[in-house]
Amino acid sequence: MAKVLLVNPRQGSRGWGSGRDPLDLDDLLPHHGLAQLGAVLQQEGHEVSLMDLRLLSGWEQVGRQMARAAPQVVCVTARTQEAAGAARCLELAKEAAPQALRLAGGIHFTMRPREALEAGAQRVLQGEGEVSLPAIIADPDSFPAISWGQPPDLDALPFALRELLPGYRRRLLYPIWSLPTPIVDMLTGRGCPWNCRFCCGPGEKNLYTQPAPNDPQKRIPYLRRRSVSHVMAELEELWKRYRFRGVIFHDDQFLMDPAWVSEFCQAMHQAGYPRRGVGWWAACRADMICRHPQIIGDMRNAGLKVISIGFESFSDPLLKWLRKGTTSEINRRAAAVCQDLGLEIYANLILGVPREDGVWRREDDMAGLRAIQEIRPAYFSPSFLSPIPGSRLYDWAMDKGLMLSPDHAQAGSRRPGRVIMAGVDYEELERLLAPVMARYQKFWRPRLRHCAYRLRSWRLARAERAGP
Ligand code: B12
């Protein structure tokens, strides 16, 4: 059995050390993929540890800790936003732990496996890792430099090993939106069947896998949901360990199959979570909300508190070009359905999007911002379009020469405050956005949340020191 070091190359929202004093979801949560791989490897008898760069203070420390850990296997993951950091980790592993087998995976290396090899990975696994990673560790020579992982049966997997992330129990106390704490996050399935042009959907479809019929290296499932009973069993284990009060269901889209969601809501009642005051967050498309308002009602009765809706735009020509499959009217109706049910809306809007002719139009974004002012969602998450590698919009923007910098660090980050696309007047966008944001950006809110978190973690640490 091997000593395996899993590496999360993400540095966090404010650079080094962000994970020690989180201010953002990106700083706070365990990496689902690594937590899942950790569980499988541990079940196979490997000695697993995690190096999460969000907790470290610089590259020197990364090198030192890798050398000290003396792993036999180093596994580096990457989303596009952290690809440069992942490459650096692979290079450092070569110096600091030259004896270790260096493996790479994750969505970015699934799309661009050669980048990992160039950085020093000896094997790259595209797609899912639960079945094939243990097999590579057992016999690396029987795998080519780049190969596809075989998809696992999600119901047969052990539950994610969240506690690989130091201080996990304390992190659950961080207040997120209006969810009661402690808050856990989890996934109930993999993949999304829609085809939005801006989304890394094609990349994701590959990750969750396809080809086979005549076997180009096998693989197949792509869209899968865990059974309701498997999800409930994980919730039960999390309840026993942490007595959570809030859950974030981090699936791309929670409402894909209404029958599954109905069964899930019934199971939540049977398990008694709504009665115990458990509240949850999930993302649903506007068209699905309009098509299934009664299911949204069931979700509310089963504890749904905050619903994230990817409105993206309230300009019909833009929604059509983005292939969102919705209209501004559908968006408004969906908002009304949710608000009538007393749900809090977490509204996502993408600004700075050029239409098919490559031209950005101020009126498209004006329509969106006006709609937000009318709907008044509880939370508003605007982003400036940054085409993500793996999306159709990225290929189009690159072909048209619209991306001012195809730099990885920028690609994939959609936060306002960056200059990304040619022809977009970002100063004007900031000016349009400012009055809308004024309602949401109360400078004391994050400070208050942070103080509450520190106080709660201090109390927890004191209680833990005092013992049972
Ligand atoms: C949940 C989620 C988040 C959560 C993460 C919460 C958490 N606890 O991890 C939050 C909200 C923080 C988040 C943030 C962002 N996200 Co996000 N997110 C997702 C989502 C919905 C699920 C990710 C996940 O956990 N998947 C399940 C796990 C099991 O899969 P996995 O991590 O890929 O791991 C598997 C394989 O890749 C492989 N594997 C992974 N690593 C390794 C390593 C080795 C060595 C091997 C062998 C195998 C292997 O095995 C694993 C198990 O099968 C995905 C979409 C999706 N469905 O995947 C988007 C997605 C990953 N996010 C995306 C984006 C763009 C972002 C943001 C940039 C958005 C923003 N506005 O800033 C940020 C950046 C985060 C970052 N660090 O880079 C894109 C990434 C596109 C890309 N090219 O990288 C995705 C794909 C959405 C999309 N379709 O566009 N996200």
Ligand code: SF4
């Ligand atoms: S944006 Fe959402 S609905 Fe559209 S393809 Fe991506 S995950 Fe699916």
